[in-house]
Amino acid sequence: DAGVIQSPRHEVTEMGQEVTLRCKPISGHNSLFWYRQTMMRGLELLIYFNNNVPIDDSGMPEDRFSAKMPNASFSTLKIQPSEPRDSAVYFCASSKGGKDEQFFGPGTRLTVL
Amino acid sequence: KNEVEQSPQNLTAQEGEFITINCSYSVGISALHWLQQHPGGGIVSLFMLSSGKKKHGRLIATINIQEKHSSLHITASHPRDSAVYICAVRTGNQFYFGTGTSLTVIP
Numbered sequence: 001d002a003g004v005i006q007s008p009r010h011e012v013t014e015m016g017q018e019v020t021l022r023c024k025p026i027s028g029h030n031s032l033f034w035y036r037q038t039m040m041r042g043l044e045l046l047i048y049f050n051n052n053v054p055i056d057d058s059g060m061p062e063d064r065f066s067a068k069m070p071n072a073s074f075s076t077l078k079i080q081p082s083e084p085r086d087s088a089v090y091f092c093a094s095s096k097g098g099k100d101e102q103f104f105g106p107g108t109r110l111t112v113l
Numbered sequence: 114k115n116e117v118e119q120s121p122q123n124l125t126a127q128e129g130e131f132i133t134i135n136c137s138y139s140v141g142i143s144a145l146h147w148l149q150q151h152p153g154g155g156i157v158s159l160f161m162l163s164s165g166k167k168k169h170g171r172l173i174a175t176i177n178i179q180e181k182h183s184s185l186h187i188t189a190s191h192p193r194d195s196a197v198y199i200c201a202v203r204t205g206n207q208f209y210f211g212t213g214t215s216l217t218v219i220p
Contacts, residue, residue, distance in 0.1 A: 058207070091156060099203075100161070102158050
């Protein structure tokens with residue numbers, strides 16, 4: 001299995017631009033998690049899907065952030081408009097069930113200038 | 114207020130030493146995770162446990178639910194164990210993360 005795939009691996013954009021991060025979970029996994037990691041705040045859970053349905057999005061920082069999971073093999077995290085404080089590494093993880101071991105993607109390093 | 118506290122923050126050990134990393138939490142949990150983050154940034158899940166003890170190779174994780182405490186032990190440490198180890202707890206649909214323990218194992 002290829003593991004969790006994220007794209008792009010690196011993204012540099014200017015403040016105000018729209019940013020879309022992509023994630024392909026491991027085939028057969030029903031749960032998908034988006035995390036953000038910064039030096040100041042460490043790892044934070046942004047949103048969690050189970051069977052393509054958002055279960056908890058209380059970690060999404062504000063309305064500029066949105067996440068979708070149109071099918072079992074694809075999810076996006078969108079930031080519009082982006083701000084410099086959104087600069088972070090964004091990880092996607094998947095698991096067979098919501099309470100099972102999670103497998104992490106390599107992350108997307110986002111820099112907003 | 115941090116729901117998850119790890120200690121120590123930084124740890125340097127000689128190759129072969131026995132290492133212990135501690136995690137204390139303040140919320141009721143359904144599971145506790147130990148994660149390893151390599152210098153390149155990738156994250157690997159080491160253990161997920163809700164009671165007792167688990168062992169995988171040279172790694173052992175224990176949890177005491179009554180005391181709200183978990184430990185990660187590394188026996189016969191090796192330079193390749195150098196990484197940041199992160200404790201995370203799950204309560205309902207929420208996850209809380211420790212700030213990590215940075216481990217350096219010197220040959």
